[in-house]
Amino acid sequence: MTTNVMDTSKNSSVVPMAIVAVLFFILGFATWLNGSLMPYLSQI
Known part of the structure; x- marks a missing residue:
């Protein structure tokens, strides 16, 4: 049961890090x- 909690907290930090990297x-x-x-553009 504790491994599931660890996995979800690890997965939840991947998405914000990917968003920051893309931005x-x-x-x-x-x-x-x-x-x-x-x-x-300065020639125009």
Whole structure:
């Protein structure tokens, strides 16, 4: 019975960690995209 409690607490921490990781990479990609597009957009 205690192993089930441990398994659910371990699984419940995986989802928030995955959400934080995905948001981190999305923010990094948006920052990189903004920096690389800035020379092209400044010509407009």
